[in-house]
Amino acid sequence: MPRLWVALPEAARDTAPGFEHYAPQEVAGEGWRAHVFLGSLLGDRSPVTTFTPLLGAETVLDPGTTLALPVEEAFEHGVLVDLGSVTVGDLDAHSADLAYVPTGAQEITLVAGEEGARLLVLGGPPFGESIVMWWNFVGRTHEEVVAYRAAWQEQITDPATGEVLDDSRLVAPGRFGVVPDQPLRPIPAPGLPNARLRERR
Structure with a gap:
């Protein structure tokens, strides 16, 4: 899709x-x-x-x-x-x-x-603000994207096992919301690159 x-x-x-x-x-x-x-x-x-x-x-x-x-x-x-x-x-x-x-x-x-x-x-219209884009995250700084990735991983991880959940209906509430009635496994974010993410306009 x-x-x-x-x-x-x-x-x-x-x-x-x-x-x-x-x-x-x-x-x-x-x-x-x-x-x-x-x-x-x-x-x-x-x-x-x-x-x-x-x-x-x-x-x-x-x-x-x-x-x-x-x-x-x-x-x-x-x-x-x-x-x-x-x-x-x-x-x-x-x-x-x-x-x-x-x-x-x-x-x-x-x-x-x-x-x-x-x-x-x-x-x-032209956006007019600097942004940092990486994977599915859009922020204003490298640090924001790092924090967003951590928040997403926390939402989709089973706190008991530390593993990514097998069913999106079990995703915890948080910044990125929950898709109702979605049984597919949530997609984990890849590891961050070994470099600072740069702003773009």
């Missing part, structure tokens, strides 16, 4: 864990189909809560289809190609490529290759 990680702004980053399930309806036109799961695009709007303005839409293009997307000028955008190939403005992108579109664009033109394309259109 694909996952997207979003860094929360300083004012919201200690928000309690939560879960919203939303299955967007398909919007479609000649040679294309889309599901808008964050923000608004192509006349559709997602009700999912975000803490900064965001855009997320899965888009499928038939071979050779051209789709002009009106977008927010204040957003920077990424087009992440899952299958096939697409031209994004003057950039050619293939499977696993991320084409970047800086702020200032009012429209993004997508042209599918001969096999068509399945992709994610992502966007939002």
Whole structure:
């Protein structure tokens, strides 16, 4: 299952864990189909809560289809190609490529290759805060990420045996919440690298 990680702004980053399930309806036109799961695009709007303005839409293009997307000028955008190939403005992108579109664009033109394309259109305003990212953790400093890893490991470890739990329904309450009715084994964090994690913007 694909996952997207979003860094929360300083004012919201200690928000309690939560879960919203939303299955967007398909919007479609000649040679294309889309599901808008964050923000608004192509006349559709997602009700999912975000803490900064965001855009997320899965888009499928038939071979050779051209789709002009009106977008927010204040957003920077990424087009992440899952299958096939697409031209994004003057950039050619293939499977696993991320084409970047800086702020200032009012429209993004997508042209599918001969096999068509399945992709994610992502966007939002520049974040404007330095962050440290490692594995599934997003913090502001190396020390925060170290502490987050320790907190996660503590939640998923059986205090009696010191081993990772076999069933996520047994995960202890804590910073990272508990997924209800999830019987799969929680995934332990890998060991930290033998180096200080660096901030990025």
